[in-house]
């Protein structure tokens with residue numbers, strides 16, 4: 001099963017993608033996590049990506065597409081995957097579509113996690129991320145067992161630089177301009193499904209599972 005998560009930054013794509021990955025035993029692939037791992041390790045790619053990420057802008061398609069296509073070509077992806085944060089532009093979606101068509105494959109579902117902008121800024125300022133394992137928490141809604149510490153790996157949790165309110169506003173603008181058109185793109189392909197992302201994360205997941213059945 002090949003699934004794409006769509007939605008504004010902070011809509012809960014990552015939270016849901018991790019639960020989908022666990023339930024259906026497929027890899028969770030987040031281009032944001034891949035970029036952050038590269039930044040942490042000081043790679044060339046990481047340094048290039050950081051320039052854009054810090055401003056709330058998208059990393060150029062040329063860089064992003066290659067990373068994603070390499071990743072989905074790996075052995076663990078042969079039974080499917082859940083993509084979180086890719087595609088984010090129409091050209092990215094077209095490249096993915098062509099690559100899959102070349103293999104006689106296609107995306108099965110594009111799940112649109114719908115959350116209005118008003119809720120987003122509040123959510124992002126409460127998000128805490130583990131840069132070691134990619135886990136995310138929310139100080140009010142989804143707190144870790146011990147404040148400031150990752151439940152999974154014990155590393156310190158941080159407020160991402162790009163989750164500060166000024167940058168979040170930019171990211172929302174970029175989302176509406178460049179990513180939202182993907183809703184029409186996948187609607188036209190007949191694979192778009194929308195879920196209400198404002199309810200409790202367990203209820204969002206239940207709605208997704210009933211779609212994937």
Ligand code: ADP
Nearest residue numbers: 009010031032052053057058059064085086088
């Ligand atoms: P969120 O879902 O909270 O917006 P991500 O971790 O998915 O955050 O992405 C963080 C940043 O990484 C984005 O703001 C963007 O700069 C960059 N990025 C991630 N995925 C892509 C992509 N597919 N295309 C371009 N830039 C990306």
Ligand code: ADP
Nearest residue numbers: 009010011012013014015127137138141200201
């Ligand atoms: P995205 O990957 O779309 O950027 P995340 O999954 O990282 O979004 O979620 C953004 C923030 O909102 C995180 O702090 C997360 O813990 C929290 N969150 C996720 N789902 C919900 C929900 N249904 N209700 C309240 N908060 C949520």
Ligand code: ZN
Nearest residue numbers: 130133150153
């Ligand atoms: Zn962790």
